[in-house]
Amino acid sequence: MKPTSKAYLELHIAVFLFGFTAILGDLISLSATVLVWWRVLITCISLLFLLRFGKRMTKLSRRMQGILFGIGILVALHWITFFGAIKYSNASITLIALATASLFTAFLEPLILKRPISKVEVMLGLLIIPGMILVVSNIDLSMYMGIYLGLISALLASIFSILNKKYIDDAEPMTITFIELGAAWIFISLCLPFIFYYTEEPISFWPTSMDLVYLLVLALACTTLAYVLSLRALKHLTAFASNLTINLEPVYGIILAWLILKENKELNPGFYLGCLMIVLVVFAYPLLKKKFK
Secondary structure, eight states, rough: HHHHHHHHHHHHHHHEEEEEEHHHHHOOOHHHHHHHHHHHHHHHHHTTTTTOHHHHTTTTTTHHHHHHHHHHHHHHHHHHHHHHHHHHHHHHHHHHHHHHHHHHHHHHHHHHHTTTOOOOHHHHHHHHHHHHHHHHHHOOOGGGHHHHHHHHEEEEEEEEHHHHHGGGGOOOOOHHHHHHHHHHHHHHHHHHHHHHHHOSSSSOOOOOHHHHHHIIIIIIIIIIHHHHHHHHHTTTTHHHHHHHHHHHHHHHHHHHHHHHHHHTTTTTHHHHHHHHHHHHHHHHHHHHHHHHH
16 A cells, blocks of 8 residues: 555544544543543553653653643643533534634734744634534523634634644654643543532542443544544645545534534424535635645
8 A cells, every 4th residue: 555545544534433432422421520531541651661761751841841841731721622522512513613713814824933824724713613503403492501612712722732733843743742632631630529519419430331331442543543543644645635525524524423423303404404505605714825825
């Protein structure tokens, strides 16, 4: 198999696994915060086998370590709101809300990276709004909290992705990932006692046997393996090809939610029409960006 063909296959597998994350979030019975705590812990342990952490850490300045620690807190909040959105609505709604990250990126990236605003990115970002309105108008009122949390998750994803892009040349990607996930685990560990104390309803901390199976798949396959595959694939693919493939994540996720969770029974055709509008805009982004360049 040619390196490019193998890279496409690996990237598609990675994106498929990323899309499967939302399905597992729905199947796991733990609360969003506890779920993320276990996911990050298992992922960090697995990453220890993939890098010589001590040597790489010494190459980073304390300032850079502090920056990556801060980004890790954003990652923790992103995942908590992501899984919280699934608990309050469902996987399909959360994935389509997450697709609005491109809208936030269009406005935030020029501010954070200090580059000119792209009219194409702003235009495509604004085109997501009609699809989002159609999605919101075709779901039950009880699921609105899921939409709000999903949009917050998309905003956080946009911010930490931009920051990672800004500092990616200052450290190796695997080291960045380990520090950020380690920071996420420490941050959640500090928050959990307060969450348990101030929450009136009892919160389960220990996963059931099936939860543990799902958590292992979530951490090892949908996080560690997917990340390694995507990194390997990106070495042989153009940015255009990789962006186009990564945009398949909500498509894979919604199809899986339809097949595994039977969410089509909870949602009407108007919702899926809105999803189609948003997905088309997301796919149009790399195409138009390449054309205008």
